[in-house]
Amino acid sequence: MSSDKYTPSDDSADIEKNKVMAILAYLIFFIPLLAARDSKYAMYHANQGLILFLVALGVNIVGQIIPFLGWFIILPLGNLIVFVFVVLGIINAAGGQRKPLPVIGQFEILK
Numbered sequence: 001m002s003s004d005k006y007t008p009s010d011d012s013a014d015i016e017k018n019k020v021m022a023i024l025a026y027l028i029f030f031i032p033l034l035a036a037r038d039s040k041y042a043m044y045h046a047n048q049g050l051i052l053f054l055v056a057l058g059v060n061i062v063g064q065i066i067p068f069l070g071w072f073i074i075l076p077l078g079n080l081i082v083f084v085f086v087v088l089g090i091i092n093a094a095g096g097q098r099k100p101l102p103v104i105g106q107f108e109i110l111k
Contacts, residue, residue: 006068008041009043011040011041012096014039014040014041015041015096016037016044016096017097018032018036018039018041019041019094020036020095021036021039021046022041022042022044022045022046022093022094023045023047023090023094024087025042025045025046025048025049025093026045026048026049026052026086026089026090026093027086028049029049029050029052029053030046032045032046032049033046033110036084038084041073042072043110044098045089045092045093045098046110047108047109047110048089048100048105049089049102050109050110051101051104051105051107051109052082052085052086052089052101052104055082055085055104056078056079056082059074059075059078059079059082060075060078060079062074062078063075063078085101085104086107088101088102089101
């Protein structure tokens with residue numbers, strides 16, 4: 001997926017115009033889907049935000065189902081990792097970069 005990587009030929013006007021949408025994608029992933037659908041930059045970060053949301057959902061479902069191990073290990077560690085990924089994503093979006101998140105960043109749901 002070489003098109004997901006940041007390249008110098010990316011439209012810097014698109015990046016500057018949609019930085020806020022890209023940042024919001026990690027907090028509420030569907031905002032860029034509604035407000036900046038034509039921006040490749042915002043949609044890249046919306047995809048990352050959607051994947052992160054699905055991971056967080058999975059961590060919380062599994063953590064709630066499994067007694068003790070889930071409650072005391074999976075939930076706290078899983079949610080801490082999700083929080084760190086949110087911070088990394090916001091830093092990347094604010095910096096104008098298209099760096100994929102560790103481990104989960106190579107997946108693409110939104111085209």
